């Protein structure tokens with residue numbers, strides 16, 4: 594175990610929302626003598642999390658699952674209802690970028706104010722102000738009033754200023770959602786640089802690809818509860834394929850209940866070669882069928898089968914019968930479904946395979962075999978790398 598950067602222990606957060614339903618004079622008068630009633634709303638329920646120094650942690654979950662609230666509590670913007678948060682190091686929150694901006698002042702003046710709020714010394718601000726303007730791509734606007742910038746430009750400015758800080762721990766909430774593609778890529782590179790230089794990052798995003806590329810481990814929240822925390826690829830796959838939360842739950846009795854509920858079970862997976870034989874070794878460019886054997890314990894209408902290929906920690910490819918427009922129809926009893934690859938697009942290496950089956954609308958996960966199967970691809974060429982690209986060279990001489 595490395596050193597701890599952030600520790601969250603038994604964290605609960607409850608908001609109190611006042612009821613303001615005094616429509617009549619009478620209700621108003623009565624209400625005057627009575628305290629307002631409140632509805633309580635628990636948005637974080639017993640969250641535990643330990644992040645090591647230098648780790649990049651993704652936090653994912655549906656809208657309203659509590660991601661931003663968790664970051665705000667870690668940043669000490671909100672107070673927990675109970676539980677503890679301990680932070681070891683200098684923390685910079687990229688949460689509500691641009692708070693403190695003054696619309697009537699110029700871009701330059703706003704950078705000075707905002708950088709001061711972010712804790713930068715005056716000398717550092719003087720040295721870096723041109724870098725900030727350049728990074729934000731706002732050279733032409735540096736003397737314009739802030740109110741004349743578009744909202745996207747304002748966020749770019751806030752982001753460009755905030756990255757001048759020198760954090761040990763960075764909290765990032767949906768920053769990549771703003772700005773155009775080019776700016777998003779610039780931001781992403783900044784986060785990669787931070788990560789590579791050992792900064793601890795907690796990264797909230799709905800951009801699952803960005804989470805995959807950036808984060809070592811990921812926390813999945815659902816309705817304020819910690820569903821799972823672990824290897825980013827597996828957590829994202831569980832989230833995408835909506836693994837039944839009870840199946841992820843730690844207690845064995847719950848697991849048992851989940852397994853008896855399986856309408857369809859995946860009973861085996863075989864890789865079938867060009868001779869129709871099960872095999873684990875293939876040559877790049879060969880045809881391959883992934884045969885998923887199932888057993889349906891009753892009638893199931895149009896279940897969706899999914900498949901994912903991994904190479905090491907790289908998520909190479911994922912698809913489902915539904916993505917490909919294949920309706921599986923009514924299924925009862927045993928059978929198999931083939932994913933047919935006419936020509937293997939991998940050049941070499943060992944590829945692990947995850948298979949899953951879910952209900953037609955993905956709302957129920959029936960079965961899930963995470964990276965349980967694998968095959969090898971051998972390289973018949975002198976080409977290098979992991980992918981097989983059927984490219985050819987062509988040359989034209991002008992003289």
Ligand SMILES: Nc1ncnc2c1ncn2[C@@H]1O[C@H](COP(=O)(O)OP(=O)(O)OP(=O)(O)O)[C@@H](O)[C@H]1O
Nearest residue numbers: 608610634636654655656657658659660661662663
């Ligand atoms: N100050 C507040 N008062 C009352 N309820 C709040 C407050 N802040 C957040 N909530 C509620 O807490 C829940 C969790 O909100 P939060 O913003 O943490 O979710 P999130 O996972 O970040 O969502 P999103 O993906 O939409 O950003 C939501 O239902 C939200 O309405």
